[in-house]
Amino acid sequence: MKVSVSVQEKDFDLAILSRVLRASANDVGAIASFVGCMRGSNANGSLREMFLEHYPGMTERSIREIVEAAGERWPIVACSVVHRVGWIRPGEHIVFVGVASSHRGEAFQACEYIMDYLKSRAPFWKKEVNEDGSGEWVDARDSDREALARW
Amino acid sequence: MIKVLFFAKLREALDCDQCSIALESASVAELRTKLIEQGGERWARELTAKNVLCAVNQRLAKDDQQVTSGDEVAFYPPVTGG
Secondary structure (H helix, E strand, O other): EEEEEEEEEOOOOHHHHHHHHHHHOOOOOOOEOOOOOOOOOOOOOOEEEEEEEEOOOHHHHHHHHHHHHHHHHHOOOEEEEEEOEEEOOOOEEEEEEEEOOOOOHHHHHHHHHHHHHHHHHOOOOEEEEOOOOOEOOOOOOHHHHHHHOOO | OEEEEEEEEOOOOHHEEEEEOOOEEEEOOOOOHHHHHOOOOOHHHHHHOOOOEEEOOOOEEEOOOOOEEEEEEEEEOOOOOO
C-alpha cells in the first residue's frame, strides 16, 4: 500500500490528488474519496474564517496509523490524506481522503473508516471566527465518537 | 526535565503553551498533580476536567502511564479535525 499523508497550510488540487492515486498502480479499479469543506455558518450565524490548530508530529503519525489499520482490514492499493491547518475561509477545502483499490466496496469502506477515525483521534482543533471577530473553539461531537462503534 | 505542552482551548485557558517540570520519573497523574501545585486553582479546574486528553511522546496515554525525564507530554481537549 502506498501511503501519502500531508498536513499543510496550502489548499490542495483535487485533480492532481486523484491523478496520483490513479497512477499509483496498474490494478486500480476504484477510487473513493471524501472532501471536507468549511461551511459559511454555524448555529450562531455567519462565519468569517476558521483557525485549525494541530500537534505537529503527532498529527502525521496518528493519521498514518489510522491508514495502516485500514490497510490491514481492506486490500488498499494506495491512500492519500491531506489535512489543512492554519487559517481557512468558508468554501475552502479542509481535508481530503482518497483510497484506491481494485474494487469499489473496499474503497468506500476504507475511506469512511479513515475519516471516522481521523475525526475522533487525530490531534486537530478548530476555532471558528464569527463576522464580528469573536472566536470560539468547536466542541467535539458525541456523534463523531459514536461513529467508531460500527467499526 | 519533562516537557509539557498544552493545545487549543486548554492552552488559552491556562495562558501557557508549554512548560518544563523537574521530575525524574512520575505517572501522568503525578505529573498533573505537580502542574496543579505550581499553577493553582485555575490549573486544577482545567487539568482535572474529565474530557482532557493526554499524550506521552505523541501517543495517547492514561493516568497510570509512567513518564521519565526527557519525555514530551501533552494535555489537550477532545479533537475536532476533519
